[in-house]
Each structure stands twice: as structure tokens, then as C-alpha cells.
Amino acid sequence: MNAENENKNKVQSVETAFSIVKFIQDQNGSRVTDIANELDMSKGSVHRYLSTLRDLGYLVKEDGLYHLGLGFLELGHQTKYRHEISEITETKVEQLAEETGERAQFVMEEGGKGIYIHVVGGENAVLTDTQIGKEINLTTAGCGKAILSHLPEERVNDIIDQHGFVENNQNAITDRNQLFKELKTVSEQGYALNRNEHIDGLWGIGAPILDPDGEVVGAISIGGPTNRIKPRIENGEIVEKIVGVANEIELHLAY
16 A cells, blocks of 8 residues: 555544544444444444544443543643633633523634633523534624624635535525625624524624734623523623623733
């Protein structure tokens, strides 16, 4: 086997390993047969991958099901706090959740997607599938649009070309011109709204966080049921709170 083919096979092996890990994560545990059927692989091949990942500490087997192992915990912790801002925003997200009683989060952009870094639920927070590490389309969420509003137009177009719009929600923006019009408004007012665009029945508000050079590094947001969040946005209560916290974070970054 020449070097080119060997490198190609190594890449395919890595892709297969991560496909297995991702499927196990999505299923909250899975059996060899289910993995083999999902990925169109032989059970023998799947078992070799599982055994290797298990030996490395990244999978465990319980009652016939494979689950993610604690080996991922160390990797996740290091990833989560790789950026200085993560430590600063953690307490601020907790503060927002406590003061509003709703779900608060901090999101960063990577690879054209929004990634939840911190998620904290207040006493009245609605349970959703929002969790640390989850990816979202930036065009639907308040935090996502807050981030997009401070990216160069060329970069925003690249993100749309790569990931598109969310087509399965009638409230979501699906037009490029409409999106840029809204991003202009977001940039001017300092915050972005999610009007049932990410999850039907939920409203949200997000504020961008800029570093001392004016580059967007992420966004914080608050989300909850329309009947609770919409009035609190319209009367300015939550707007003032989230913009104020975003400014506090920016001051920490600057000094």
C-alpha cells in the first residue's frame, strides 16, 4: 500500500470511529447490531472499533449497551475552558438564569455553527434538548443572529452556503436578503430576537460579546415560553438585563 492510500485509510478510520461515537451519543447508548445497521458495517468491524475505544477509556459497556466513557470528560472540560471568556461567562450565565428564572446560555461560533458552551436553567426554565456541546443553526437563534450581526458579510454568506437555512420551521428566516436586513437591525440595537424560530413556542433574546478589538467572540441569550419572554422583552426588562451583562463581560475581557 502506498503512502497516499495509507493516509486515506487512516482518515476513513477516524471518520468511522467518530461516526460510531456520535451515534452512541445520539442514542444514549447502543448495541453492536444497531451500530452495524446504522453505519452499514459488519458486526465484526464494529466490535473492533468498540473494543479499541473501550480499551482507551472512551466507551464503557453496561448491560449489553455501549455508552460514552469518562475519558471524554477530561477532553470536554479542556475544550470548554480553552478560551479565557468561558470562565468569565460561566458565572454571568448563572446570574442571568437566577435573576430571570429562565434558561440562559453562552454560545460560540465554530465551523459556521453555534455551539452551546454554558447552559443554566432558572427555577421556571422549560426543559428542552439544549445541552452543552449541542450545535445550532446560527440563523434561527437569538444568540446566533447576535453573532452573525458582527461577522463580515462575506463570512455570513459562506456560513449560509455551507449550512443553509432551517426549512422545517415556518417562523424561521429562509431568505438571505431578509436575514441581512435583520442583522443590520441587530447590529444597531445591540441585541437579537428569536421569535419561535428555533423551537416553536419559545422566544429568546441574545446579545453579542465583543473582544477589545471589536471582534465577536460569542453571545449570551435567554430563552423561554412566548407568553413569558415576549412581554418581558417588550417592556424592556430582559433587554436591559442581557445587554448589561454582555457589557460587563466585555469590560472583563478588556481589563
